[in-house]
Amino acid sequence: GQQVMQIPQYQHVQEGEDFTTYCNSSTTLSNIQWYKQRPGGHPVFLIQLVKSGEVKKQKRLTFQFGEAKKNSSLHITATQTTDVGTYFCAPYSGGGADGLTFGKGTHLIIQP
Amino acid sequence: DAGVIQSPRHEVTEMGQEVTLRCKLISGHNSLFWYRQTMMRGLELLIYFNNNVPIDDSGMPEDRFSAKMPNASFSTLKIQPSEPRDSAVYFCASSLMGSSPLHFGNGTRLTVT
Numbered sequence: 001g002q003q004v005m006q007i008p009q010y011q012h013v014q015e016g017e018d019f020t021t022y023c024n025s026s027t028t029l030s031n032i033q034w035y036k037q038r039p040g041g042h043p044v045f046l047i048q049l050v051k052s053g054e055v056k057k058q059k060r061l062t063f064q065f066g067e068a069k070k071n072s073s074l075h076i077t078a079t080q081t082t083d084v085g086t087y088f089c090a091p092y093s094g095g096g097a098d099g100l101t102f103g104k105g106t107h108l109i110i111q112p
Numbered sequence: 113d114a115g116v117i118q119s120p121r122h123e124v125t126e127m128g129q130e131v132t133l134r135c136k137l138i139s140g141h142n143s144l145f146w147y148r149q150t151m152m153r154g155l156e157l158l159i160y161f162n163n164n165v166p167i168d169d170s171g172m173p174e175d176r177f178s179a180k181m182p183n184a185s186f187s188t189l190k191i192q193p194s195e196p197r198d199s200a201v202y203f204c205a206s207s208l209m210g211s212s213p214l215h216f217g218n219g220t221r222l223t224v225t
Contacts, residue, residue: 030211031211033213033214035214041218042203042216042217042218042219043155043203043205043214043216044216045213045214045215048213088155090214092211100145100157100160100214101157102147102154102155102157103154104154105154105155
């Protein structure tokens with residue numbers, strides 16, 4: 001499957017601060033998906049990015065796909081305690097089972 | 113829609129015993145994935161089916177692991193014999209097709225003593 005580097009592995013923020021996680025690939029991707037997993041829960045699909053340079057927003061969450069389609073980011077504005085969890089990217093390069101391999105995830109810890 | 117249903121939610125067994133994990137897909141979904149999650153390794157893809165046919169099983173750790181899809185809506189993951197290092201949370205996920213968003217079940221937490 002497609003391999004990606006996701007950074008940081010852990011991120012501690014104060015409630016109200018912003019948060020960003022990055023997903024980087026050495027090869028061009030067809031699309032990329034983002035998932036959130038709450039502690040003790042299962043991964044839940046957030047969004048899929050397909051186009052070069054695409055930016056999508058979901059309330060306080062902003063997702064970007066790089067111009068070269070090799071990297072992506074998730075930015076959360078003014079974090080809340082409900083944002084706690086692990087955020088995974090899942091890249092898809094096209095064909096076979098590629099793209100079904102998840103990054104290591106970024107664990108977001110929020111201090112009230 | 114009930115979503116992806118996994119059973120059991122928790123399984124505790126002794127080393128050497130056979131373990132069978134079950135998964136019911138969302139109706140109409142054609143792709144089925146089994147994942148294993150641990151702190152050390154993260155979320156690992158074990159095997160992927162499309163239209164009941166195994167497409168990629170390169171993530172299956174060894175011959176002790178086997179997965180089947182006897183029909184379009186049901187799958188099993190079997191470990192025989194189980195070992196303590198198999199302890200993990202096992203997730204099943206389904207999608208309309210390979211690159212579509214995945215819908216995960218609640219997982220089975222397996223503990224092998």
